[in-house]
Amino acid sequence: MVFIRRYGTLIGFVAILVFFSVMLPGTFPTARNWLNITQQTSMLMVVAAGMTVVMVMGDFDLSVGSAASLAGIVAALMMVAGQPIWAAVSVSLLVGLLGGAFNGAMVSLVGILPFIATLATMTMFSGLAFVVSGGKTISGRAIPEDFGNFARAGIPLGEWGGVAISLPNLSIIAIVVILAVWVLLEQTTFGRRLYAIGGNMEAAHLSGIAVKRLRLIAFSLTGLAAAAGGLMYASRVASANPVQGSGLMLNAIAAVFLGTTMSRHGEPRILATVVGVIVLGVLDNGLTQMSVDSYIRQVLVGALILVAVGAGSIGQKRR
Amino acid sequence: MAPPIPLLSATSVTKAYAGVPALSGASLVVAPGEIHALMGENGAGKSTLIKILAGVVAPDTADIAIDGTPVSIESTKAAYRLGLRFIHQEFNVVPTLSVAENIFMGRRYPRRAGIFVDWAELNRQAQRALDRLGIDHIDPRQNLGTLGLGDQMLVRISAALLDDAKLYVMDEPTAALTADESQRLFRVLREIRASGSSVLYVSHRLDEVMMLCDKATVLRDGRSIDSGALTNITHDDLVALMIGRKVEEAYPKAVVAPREATVFSATNLVSPGLKPTSFSLREGEVLGIAGLSGSGQSELIRAIFGDARMTAGTMSLGNAPYAPFSPATAWQSGVAYVPRERRAEGLIMRRPIYENITLAHLKRQSSAGTWLTPNREKRFTADLGANMRLKAVGPGQDVIELSGGNQQKVVFAKAVAGDPRLLLLEEPTRGVDVGAKFDIYSIIRERTAKGSGVILVSSDLPELIGLCDRIAIMRDGAITTIVDAAGLREDDLVNLCYGRTTGMVA
Numbered sequence: 001m002v003f004i005r006r007y008g009t010l011i012g013f014v015a016i017l018v019f020f021s022v023m024l025p026g027t028f029p030t031a032r033n034w035l036n037i038t039q040q041t042s043m044l045m046v047v048a049a050g051m052t053v054v055m056v057m058g059d060f061d062l063s064v065g066s067a068a069s070l071a072g073i074v075a076a077l078m079m080v081a082g083q084p085i086w087a088a089v090s091v092s093l094l095v096g097l098l099g100g101a102f103n104g105a106m107v108s109l110v111g112i113l114p115f116i117a118t119l120a121t122m123t124m125f126s127g128l129a130f131v132v133s134g135g136k137t138i139s140g141r142a143i144p145e146d147f148g149n150f151a152r153a154g155i156p157l158g159e160w161g162g163v164a165i166s167l168p169n170l171s172i173i174a175i176v177v178i179l180a181v182w183v184l185l186e187q188t189t190f191g192r193r194l195y196a197i198g199g200n201m202e203a204a205h206l207s208g209i210a211v212k213r214l215r216l217i218a219f220s221l222t223g224l225a226a227a228a229g230g231l232m233y234a235s236r237v238a239s240a241n242p243v244q245g246s247g248l249m250l251n252a253i254a255a256v257f258l259g260t261t262m263s264r265h266g267e268p269r270i271l272a273t274v275v276g277v278i279v280l281g282v283l284d285n286g287l288t289q290m291s292v293d294s295y296i297r298q299v300l301v302g303a304l305i306l307v308a309v310g311a312g313s314i315g316q317k318r319r
Numbered sequence: 320m321a322p323p324i325p326l327l328s329a330t331s332v333t334k335a336y337a338g339v340p341a342l343s344g345a346s347l348v349v350a351p352g353e354i355h356a357l358m359g360e361n362g363a364g365k366s367t368l369i370k371i372l373a374g375v376v377a378p379d380t381a382d383i384a385i386d387g388t389p390v391s392i393e394s395t396k397a398a399y400r401l402g403l404r405f406i407h408q409e410f411n412v413v414p415t416l417s418v419a420e421n422i423f424m425g426r427r428y429p430r431r432a433g434i435f436v437d438w439a440e441l442n443r444q445a446q447r448a449l450d451r452l453g454i455d456h457i458d459p460r461q462n463l464g465t466l467g468l469g470d471q472m473l474v475r476i477s478a479a480l481l482d483d484a485k486l487y488v489m490d491e492p493t494a495a496l497t498a499d500e501s502q503r504l505f506r507v508l509r510e511i512r513a514s515g516s517s518v519l520y521v522s523h524r525l526d527e528v529m530m531l532c533d534k535a536t537v538l539r540d541g542r543s544i545d546s547g548a549l550t551n552i553t554h555d556d557l558v559a560l561m562i563g564r565k566v567e568e569a570y571p572k573a574v575v576a577p578r579e580a581t582v583f584s585a586t587n588l589v590s591p592g593l594k595p596t597s598f599s600l601r602e603g604e605v606l607g608i609a610g611l612s613g614s615g616q617s618e619l620i621r622a623i624f625g626d627a628r629m630t631a632g633t634m635s636l637g638n639a640p641y642a643p644f645s646p647a648t649a650w651q652s653g654v655a656y657v658p659r660e661r662r663a664e665g666l667i668m669r670r671p672i673y674e675n676i677t678l679a680h681l682k683r684q685s686s687a688g689t690w691l692t693p694n695r696e697k698r699f700t701a702d703l704g705a706n707m708r709l710k711a712v713g714p715g716q717d718v719i720e721l722s723g724g725n726q727q728k729v730v731f732a733k734a735v736a737g738d739p740r741l742l743l744l745e746e747p748t749r750g751v752d753v754g755a756k757f758d759i760y761s762i763i764r765e766r767t768a769k770g771s772g773v774i775l776v777s778s779d780l781p782e783l784i785g786l787c788d789r790i791a792i793m794r795d796g797a798i799t800t801i802v803d804a805a806g807l808r809e810d811d812l813v814n815l816c817y818g819r820t821t822g823m824v825a
Contacts, residue, residue, distance in 0.1 A: 188689050189681040196678055199667035206626070206664055207679040207733065208650035265669040265717075 009261045009308050013279050020286035027289055031160045035167060041281035042174035043068075043229045043236070048252040048277050049174075049181045050225025053218050054114070055256050055268045056185060058198040061222045062118040063103060064252055066125035068230030068245030071096045073129045075231055076138040076240035085147055093227050099125060100223015104216035122249070129242035139239030148238030170232050177225065181270045184221075194218060198267060254305050255280055261308050279304075324387040326351040326517050327372075327486055332381040333541075334367050341367040342378070343541040347519075349486065349534075354508055354518045356528045356549070359538035359561055360752035362722045365521055368538070369488055372519075373405050374398040385485065402485035406476055406492055414464030419445035421463050422478040448477040453503050468495040469612045476504060480511075487511060488519045493527060494749050497612045497778060498813050505531050523752055525554055526781060537561055562754045570785035571757065571764045577604035577788055582772035583641075583741050585623070587632035592618035594797035595632065600741070600772040605763065607787035607804065608776040610816050615796035616776045617659065620743050623774070624656050625649040636740060650679050655739035657730050659746050659776075665730040666718050673700035673714040676732045683737075703732045708758050724755025731762050742766055745776045760786060780809045794818055 021029040047064050054061050071092040078088035099121065106117035154166035185191035196204040197211055205211045229248060234240040258279055259272030280301065287297045330346040342364045349355045359365050370376040372383075374392040383390055385401050392398050398405070412421050422445045429440040445459035454473055463471060472495045479487060487508075493501040508518050508531065522528055528535065529549060536546040537560045545560055558569075584599035593615050600606050608616050621627040623634065625643025634641045636652055643649040646656070658664035667675055673696045677684040684699065686692050700714035709728045711721060718729055727747070734742060744763070748756045763773055763786060777783050783790055787804040792815045800815065 187691055189685050189691060190689075192674065192678075192681060192691060195670065196667055196674070199670050200663075202664050203658075203667055204678070206624075206646050206656060206658055208645075208647040209678070210645070210647055267669075 006262065006264075008311050009258060009279070010275070012304075012308065013275065013282075016279070016282060016286070020282070020289075024286065024289050028286060031157075032163055032165050033285070035157075035165055035171070037278070037281050037285050038171040038174070039168040040285065041277050042168070042170040043232045044248060044251050044255065044280070045174040045274065045277045046177045046225050046232065047229035047248045048255040048273050049177050049270060050222040050229075051252040051256050052259070052268045052270050052273045053181065053185065053194070053225075054222045055253075056191075056194045056198050057215060057218060058201075059107060059114040059215065059219070060118070060253060061100075061103060061114065061219065061226075062249055063099070063122040063125055064222065064226035064229070065245045065247065065249035066122045066129065067096050067099050067223055067226035068233065068248055069240075069242050070099070070125045070129040070132075070245075071227035071230035072234035072240035072244060073133045073138065073242055075234060076143060077132060079144055079147065080138060080142040085144060088147075089231060092231055093224060096227020096230070097220050097224045100220040100226070101216060103223060104219030107219060108212040108215035126242065126246075133240070133242050135242065137239055137241035139237075143238050143240075147235055151232065151235040151238075170236065173228070173232060177228065178270060178274055185270055190214070190217075195267065251280055254301075257309050258305060261311070323350060325349060325384075326386060327519075328382075328384045328387075329368070329372065330382045332368060332371060332383075333379045334371065334376065335379060340541050342371075344543075345538060345541060346543045346546075347536050348546070349517050349519060351485075351517055352512050352515045353533045354512055354520055354531055356532040356535035357519055357521045357538070358528065358535055358557065360724075360754055362752075363538040363561070364541040365538055366490075367541075369405070369490060369519075369521070372398065372403060372488060404479045404484045404487045406479050406487070406489045412463055412471060412475060414462065416463060417460050418449075418457055418463050418466070418474050419459035421474055422448055422459070422481065424478070426481070444481075448481050449474075451480055452477050452507055467613045469497055469500050472496055473500060473504075476507075480507065483514075484516060486517050486519060488521075490521045491523065491750060492520075493522065493524065495612070495778075498780065498816070499611070501527070523748075523750065523756075524779065525557060525753075529554060529557070539563055558753050561752075569757070569781075571761050573764060573788075574768050575603060577767070578602040578770060581635075582770070583623075583634070583636055583774075585632065585634045588619075588622060588629060588634060589631035590618060590622035590627045590629050592627075592796055593622055594795070596798050597632075598791060598798060598801060600774065602770040602772060603767040604789070605767060605773040605775055605787045606801075607783040607790035608774060608793055609780070609783055609790050609812055610793035612778065614793040616793055617745065618796065619793070619798075620656070620745055620774065620776060623649075623741075624654060624743055650737065653737070653740040654743065655679070655734035655737060655741070656743045657734050657745065657747050659749075661723075661727055661730050665733075666726060668719040669717055671715045672704070672709075672711055672718055672721075672729055673697050675718055675729050676700050676703065676736055679733055680737050699736070700732070703736060704728075707732060707762055722752075722755075724751045724758075727751050727759060728755065728762075731759060735762060735766060738769075739766075740771055742771050742773045744773065746778065747775065748777075748779065748782060780812050784809065784812065792816060 027033055047068060051061060051064060074095050075088040075092035078091060079085065103118055103121055106112045107114050151170050154168040156164065156166040185194065193209050193214055196209060197214060201211060230245050233244055255276035256268050256273050258276030260266045260268050262272040262275065263269045283301055284297065325348045327349040332342050332345045334342045345364055345368055347357065347368065357365055367376060371378045371381060372392060374394045374397050383392060390401060392401065419442045423441060429437040429444065431437040442459045449457055449459065452473060457466065457470055457474065463474060472492065476492060492504060496504065511518055520532055532549055534547060535549050537544045539561060578601055580602045581599050582602045586597050587595040589595050596619060608619065610616055618627060622629050625645050625648050629642065641652060643652060662668060677696045682688045684696050697714040704711065704714065707728045710725050718726055748759055751759065767773060775787060784804050784807050789801050790804050791798045791801045802815065
């Protein structure tokens, strides 16, 4: 029972891989497709990594999707106004950081439940994105070519089966962010304190942990990651519109929850989140290749999350 | 005359969790009309036995009979139908509902016309239940959350007494009660006995057991070691039965007397719930804080620990002024705290022992205050744990898997790991078994030998007298008097808590 709870998700993941490899032998188990998956999931990877930081404390952030959209719009507008790419990217990241800090202030200083606070800021960020963009998609020649080219480029890895393959830049960013979050959560006193807050906030407070400050910082980091995800998305499609990040929030939370089914006490772990993101990415990739209708895909992905997390909960109660 | 049929007989009870035996053929026989103590150290199998009787845990084998009729208790409902009532250590109450609603939880509310709840009748019946315990200061209509822990426990107890049952099982019912509240409870328990029902009474407080109970069954390592009347047995014999060896002293002797130097002082300290309070503490001294529950003990400790805002007055630590604005600054200044509720306030249950201990000391227990050094932390924890006789698989074991006494040792290890100058303790041995209690007292003695000052809040009066140099009495949010503990008797202390004169000169 414990075994199933701990490794059920991984076993399910392997089963999915075997299934797609059998059904799509020519296209699924290829290096090119896998590199493609890492690129397709890179935005979600970055946002989910940021989500993991707050979920470690038992909080969560519903505003990441809107924050990602807003960040993309801010960067695009600045570039349209003739600002250099580095300035546009910096300001956009700063907007994400400040938005996250605002969430953190509402949750930790004012004391509003994360669900309510970030539901409200989700609406606010989304509204702001519409206001500053005038509700339009910003694209075309106004966006510098270099910005769009970044997402298309990568580091060449040589040839595989006669096709040139390369590691996409977006995948590299995702890997760097994962490493950074891994170091932060698993190797530093900061991460230890976040896990302590998630385990027992009152005991953490009485042990001298600055709970309010840490929650504020953690939400800021989540906002920063959301903005990075939004920028990556904007680069990939070489445009920005006020709703393009909206799918990220639910998927990021789903990925972290899938990950929690693999940890010892059901606590979020960054490497488990990575597996969660890949599960979602592989499902999306394989089902698309099998031409499964996208609405049916949604039903399947939702069912999978229920099965994985449900199996985990049942296992825990029987303990 | 044939021996009377026992009210409850449970024999050959065995239960193993994942292959580890918790009970190996334990037996328990309770006669009608007796108060029967169930004793043993934490981990001896008391909780498992009670859970089996309550229908919460299924035994591997058991012969259970009630009034001589064999029964099997498959669910909590079955236990209820058989006339068994349980009052557990952990409260299952809803703080946002009224006292009356809590008393009637799980029962049918009185109705008007079969549909509408008859609130007046509900409150009347709840009042009657409270009256039975002689409680006149609790209004059935007030929210349970507005009551102190002791009062909440009284409400739970009056709920269990609402309808007549055969056997009341009480697990540490007095843990949160004041001496006076306990006395009221004992009076009711004696009434129950007189009516022919019985009480199975679990408590680590031996004095209470000796005074209240007729018979006792002692469990050790899942077996019933002895069972018999409590008339011809001494306190020490009972302890020896429980822990399987003789103990010489309940409280380790102080090795050194308190020094002259003052380690901490408060002058006209005021905080929410605390009236102007002044006292000072010498190095190596243990100052006890006694009083009825809710007299300001917690408020005083929280103010010293920086968790409540100091609104007036001054404090000093060593020779320097001390004005903590958060627990973090208190820890940094060398003030450590063992909170009242170890699960809720002291421990992160699903994290390893070493993470719990170093949590308050991460700056020093890391590299450059930033990078974790788990191996060093584990070595540090292993040394500290060995010194306190902490029983665990290793420093990486999760705290939730430890017994109550060992969990409390982890809380203590966290407190002393930073070599504190001032140690604040609230109910440090609540729910801790005899053996672990002695170890914890030894830790306190070790700190005082090193010159730390200790402030000890406890509702366990023998503990206060046995450990403290002086005892401060708190009433209505202020210290009313401070007396020397040497030669103090328990009844003197009770009288002081109630503000009655005793003729004693401090």
